[in-house]
Amino acid sequence: MVNLISYGTYIPKYRIRLADIAGVWKKNADEIIGGLKVTEKSVPGVDEDAVTVAYEAAYSSVEQSGVSLKDIGALFVGSESHPYAVNPTSTIVGEFLGLGHNYLASDMEFACKAGTAGIQVVSGLVDSGQIQYGMAIGADTAQSKPHDVLEYTSACAAVAVLLGKTKGIAELLSFTSFTSDTPDFWRRDGIRYPSHAGRFTGEPAYFAHVLGASHRLLKQTKSKPEDFDYCVFHMPNGRFPLEVAKRLGFTDQQLAASLTVSTIGNPYSASSMLGLSAVLDDAKPGSKIFMVSYGSGAGSDAFMWKTTSSLVEFQKKRKSHHQCVFQQNEKKCMIDYVDYLKKTHKI
């Protein structure tokens, strides 16, 4: 059995209102906010990138875990905004954490599901006994071209999860994946902003893969949606997770705790992991959590978690350190569009 030992989250404090972005482009803000079901999004500071936000989340996770750094045998960082095309994010984060040299490090790339792909890889290494503990991080300072529809939701956050075989705050009961070659969203090497295929990113991409992975996990675990206390889905906007939950037969109540997208936006690789973190900040011991990520290109990773009694103490520590997702969400500084352009290095 692989267990979730700890997790850490980081959301930068800067926020921009979607209404302000819409105003710059003379768009109807109510229509955009109503369509996307997002009102604000997080923005990285001018000196923040995928490395720094990944480190913040990783440090928080390690700090609360009680695990010795020398026992962490693997570190995977999933992102689509790695600062370097060649030169790993994972080694920089590992060095600053103080992991030493006796560990496996690698960067992951699979659009918005690179972080959860890391969870599956670490789980395999832990379960096989190859390593004692391993960390998977989803971190992004999400890129979007000004005036592209992505500009309304592309956000910044990072989540780190530490997995091991010792008793943790949740058990990873099962996981699976669903993958195809579906080019709905991409960014070629050397190109600054991603491209996407508009409405094609919906039915044949997000919905086909999230539903595919969900059905596989439900079948694999012989479960039904009503067997779970919570569900978590990747959140490219506020509408898609609502729709996919409804199609699968989950209720709004099962989904509600995970919907971080409305005030944080879509931090790409960190999106579904942040939704999971928000649920874990709130869940009671013995809760079953259904989680499905989505990465363009395309694939979904699905997980079944069950929280343990150790979660209560862990929640207290996160809350006392003001590290809960809702606390990080509330600590914010609103910026205008010009400041947004500066902080994201567009001007």
Next chain:
Amino acid sequence: MISVTGIGITKFGELWDVSPRSLARQVSNAALKDAGLVSSDIDLLIVANMLSGMLGSQEHLGALFSEELGFSNIPALKVEGACASGGLAVHAAVNNILGGQYKRVMVLGIEKMTDHKPELVSSALIGAGTNEERLTGITFPGVYALLAQAHMKKYGTTEEQMAAIAVKNHYHANLNPLAQFHSLLTVENVMKSACVADPLKLLDCSPISDGAAAVILQKTGDNEQGTEVQIIASEVATDTLGVAQRKSLTSLMATEIAAKKAYKQADVSPKDIQVAEVHDCFTIAEILAMEDLGFFEKGKAAAAIVAGKTTLGMSKNLVVNTSGGLKGCGHPVGATGVKQIVEITEQLRGSLGKRQVIDAHIGLTQNVGGSGATCVVHILKKGQ
């Protein structure tokens, strides 16, 4: 006489999992089966398409589809006239048969648009305009917005009246299982949709679509089998490529000329037409069509449409765009003109079920290229 002996059509919409070759096979097989023919019976293949070169880097469609459809070694060619490509291809088929060299001609209208980014599609579509128009940065919604503003200024046409056309055509599309949209609209829905080019809003505009349609035309004698639907007029007219050189922005002269010639050729008048498929690429375009085809006086069409005088179940004289039109059924540009012939053929056969116009005997199609630089009008009648 020229008869429509076979028809085939696909669903229109976002057909991401279907290739152009598959679409072509689907409609070709359906049309051959409908006509009781096999591929070796076809003498000539005419393909209607606008964008395969610009969007898909694929030209030479005549040979491509002739091979794909198993029409070994027959003449095959592509006809392009922007959004009027389908109508022009049918016109070419009619004339090829009348010329005496071919007896059985298949017209394949096909377009694959949604595989490409919307900005690339918009850019490719304005290829139907002038260089001067392109230099201003305008695209077709902007061009038709100019026509709408001129009509509003001259005749007092309102945005709500234009919205009523989208409402009517979505109502008809709701009855068409192959239409892209099945949602019913209200005037309020249209008025509240995003502004694209003032006064045209999102729901005033036809969509980007994939789809294909095919018809088989044959020369038939008066008492031969397969004469149940006959093409009794096929006329084309052109006008200046751009709107800047037009004498009037409140009518499309190409439609007026093509319609006048078609009525004369068919020996009918506008009041004889019971069902029509017209080119509502934008809602204002259906108002222009109704007036330019002579169905209503200039400046009177909008109020008549609002009053239900072209709506299925409400009108006793003329029903327009039972397929849902370009607005509701979708607008895969090369396929649209052929789809119009398919729809009218089915109306005259009496095979359309819930959207059937009772006792339809004479129907008309109007297919426009660009902002009115090309217009094709066909008149069809129920045969023996």
